[in-house]
Amino acid sequence: MTDRKRPRLKQGAGGALPSFLVMDVIRQANARQRSLPAGAPGVLRLEVGQPGTGAPALAVEAARSALGRKLALGYTEAFGLRSLRERIARHYREFYRADVAPDRIAVTTGASGGFLLAFLSAFDPGDRIALASPYYPPYNNILHALGMRPVVLEATEASRFQPTVPMLEALRDTPEGLPDGLIVASPGNPAGTTLSRRELDFLAGYCEREGIRLISDEIYHGLNWEAPPDTAATPTGTAIVINSFSKYWSMTGWRVGWMVLPPDLAGAAERLKQNLFISAPHISQVAAEAAMDATDEIEANAARYRRSRGLLLRALPEAGLADLSPAQGGFYVYARLPDAAEDSLGFCERLLNHHSIAATPGIDFDPRRGHRFVRFSYCGAEADIAEAAERLKIFDPRSAG
The missing domain is CATH 3.40.640.10 (Type I PLP-dependent aspartate aminotransferase-like (Major domain))
Incomplete structure (x- = not known):
């Protein structure tokens, strides 16, 4: 028999798309949560715009x-x-x-x-x-x-x-x-x-x-x-x-x-x-x-997000992240990193691995300039946002250690 190479099967160009990076952060946060010992404080989910309130x-x-x-x-x-x-x-x-x-x-x-x-x-x-x-x-x-x-x-x-x-x-x-x-x-x-x-x-x-x-x-x-x-x-x-x-x-x-x-x-x-x-x-x-x-329930949820937004807008400057987007609506604060901080990927990895706070690197939203930004979501459970504010008080954004 003649040994012939099989023709290479075509692959669609769509498979070359970059990841939706926040989905990778979700996976990393899940892995971090599984690795924590029983009774340890859990991972706080500030990486994704998924309301913690549930359907009406x-x-x-x-x-x-x-x-x-x-x-x-x-x-x-x-x-x-x-x-x-x-x-x-x-x-x-x-x-x-x-x-x-x-x-x-x-x-x-x-x-x-x-x-x-x-x-x-x-x-x-x-x-x-x-x-x-x-x-x-x-x-x-x-x-x-x-x-x-x-x-x-x-x-x-x-x-x-x-x-x-x-x-x-x-x-x-x-x-x-x-x-x-x-x-x-x-x-x-x-x-x-x-x-x-x-x-x-x-x-x-x-x-x-x-x-x-x-x-x-x-x-x-x-x-x-x-x-x-x-x-x-x-x-x-x-x-x-x-x-x-x-x-x-x-x-x-x-x-x-x-x-x-x-x-x-x-x-x-x-x-x-x-x-x-x-x-x-x-x-x-x-x-x-x-x-x-379900207007009453939905508006009560919105009031929770508003309170969580206020918590985060106060906590981030206290943690050294003072250059923030106006956060006029939605679920997010977009924060510029201090000059001495590592890039957003390293920053978010350190925040997750050292303080169990999940956030999304800015390169997901701006591949060229986003290495200097991080997105924080405040639509999770109100108690989680309050706990994140406390953990951020001991976080030094300028340290790579």
Whole structure:
């Protein structure tokens, strides 16, 4: 027999994406917790934006009731249960005074499913989508996986790490010119900063005039500490809005979110959703609809996050981390490391291994500049944030020992 080499099997380029580093930190924190002796103080989880409050009681009861009644849980319409979409439309009227038709609302498999549908319905491979750094890593990674090209705008404290029209205008004179799209997040992750109504309107107006599709990430709405949130959803607008039940409604594991689509993209997004996802989980949609009426419980949760935010904003400067993002909303404080400190990877490893506090290195959100930043989340149990504040008092950020 002739000894022939077998042909090399092709591997997709998507497998070369970088890790979503916070997931690695979660694994390391879990390993640290397992290694601790019985009775030792546990690991405090400040690395991930997962509310420690759990789904609202009304949501849990609605799911339990549906199972008890043996509701025929199956496929829903691709865009979701009509009753849930109508309830979301009511939320826009009551919360934002915005009129959004239910037919423009698509219930998605978490916000992640919404971003995939948004990018596929609005853009083609090779298109350029701008985003300000630091940014939520899956924006960048999903775009790469789809063959689209992120255009990173290096934002600074001067713009509260938010994109601006001058940043976009600076691209006009580059060889490739203005981008095809722009992602904004308010409140943002990791910096927790927000856009004012004036700033959002200015960006949205500029994008519409210049043919740039705006995608507005609004998943932290309701968790605004300085001013009420403003939405990019308007009756005739061209922006795509992404939201989720994961953060304000504390339903991360239920994997249910929504999109508000501009009229020109609703049909394309529905066809894509039919083929890619069929529908969001039926039981999660039932629970989500009930959660929207759990106002008292949800607002009590938000008050807990606000108190934890205050604890962390006081504790970090006392621990030598005084250069902090404004933390105007969401769950996060983005801290610049002192000049004498090691890079963010080493800093977070030391914080975990010596003090059992898990935090996320800034390189997850800004590969070029993030080695000087760390993100701390304050949405865990309130007692854990208080304990983290105590442990930080004996932590020296300048020491590499």
